[in-house]
Amino acid sequence: MPELPEVETIRRGLEGLIVGQEINSVKVLFSKQATAKDLAVIAGQKVEAVKRRGKVLLIELNSKLTLLIHLKMTGQLILVQKSGDRFGGGHPTKSMQDRLPDTSTRVIFTFKSGDTLFFNDQRKFGWVKILPTGLVDGESLIAKLGPEPLEEGFKLADFKAQLAKRSVPIKPVLLDQTTVSGLGNIYVDEALHLAKIHPRRRANMLSAQKVEALYQAIPKVLNDSLGYGGTSFTNFVNHLGFMGDYLKHARVFKREGQLCPVCNTTIQKIRVGGRGTHICPKCQPAPKV
DNA sequence: CACTTGACCTGTCCGC
């Protein structure tokens, strides 16, 4: 479930807290998601930058190595700081300290400072791996990613061309990371509602106006969510263990039975491409087919 | 090649 806004929320949080810190040790508790032998080399290295590509978090280390982390659906990355009062009261360091590690903890990174970074993942779909920084762009998943929707490289003309090539419903096209990177089930539903497009409309049948509305809706919903610290409805928490607030402000996602914020029609939940999908039947009229 | 389906996992919820 962590999509672009959730991973970016974690990235921003971690960036301010671990850049410059030296890693002391790494403990792998579940070897299918991370290889202890490979990760051992990062002991003694310093964090130089925390980046993101699509939904993948990239922690760059000195000696030109990068730690790649994908949270998939239930992954969490939580930093427990040694000194709980370093950033003033109120953050959950104390309680997280008591709670972690827990049964979903898969990897534990310990810093020289005494801070600890926990990679938790209830469903074990996520992964942690280490690569030479120069090979990150060629990594199988990253090499295929489409443009970052919040950056300059996301161009209307390219987006149009991508959609024109696809005859399937627009929803799976947006979920496909090669079209645009970072979207998942939440923000696809939100963007399609904002653009007033039914998720079953064929991508190559959308009018130029609809494609443009969608092109604008995508960064809009992502930025809105970033402003609320992402979306939490099952597992997502940020780098300090806090939940995101976007769901309270969502347009349609997880709101079946409630009223559309635009026209007050009852929101429905349907299935598109095997995915639970939320729509306003009035704002997003079904294609004729 | 374009597209669809199943697998990977575990916790939760629903109906009986």
Add this chain to the structure above:
DNA sequence: TGCGGACAGGTCAAGT
């Protein structure tokens, strides 16, 4: 109360 089954959804492999 317990149990089977559906469901949650990101990505990849294998299928049509």
